[in-house]
Amino acid sequence: MDWIEGGSLIANPPWDDDSQTGAYGAGSHATAEKGRLWLEAAIAEKVGHVAEIHEQHRRREERREAGYGLWGKK
Structure with missing residues (x-):
């Protein structure tokens, strides 16, 4: 998953920003x-x-359980 430019999940402004009716x-x-x-x-x-x-x-969660990151089991 890519939360930055070009990923599937990106902010989409309201449609009425693009057209008066919000329709295309x-x-x-x-x-x-x-x-x-x-x-x-x-x-x-x-x-x-x-x-x-x-x-x-x-x-x-899997990484946390393995001790990676700030959850520091390792």
Whole structure:
């Protein structure tokens, strides 16, 4: 996981900073099916982010238990 420039988890300013309505593109081209596909992809991406956070936590706890860092068992 990369918490710095270019990683998956980066700050995203509010959409209304980019457009008056907060929307992008031509709404007349939208369909319920396209919206469903977009939403499913967005949810899958967020689930992946949460999994990355859990994995990072697991690894950090593993290192703590091994005595690395300021937790100093070694």
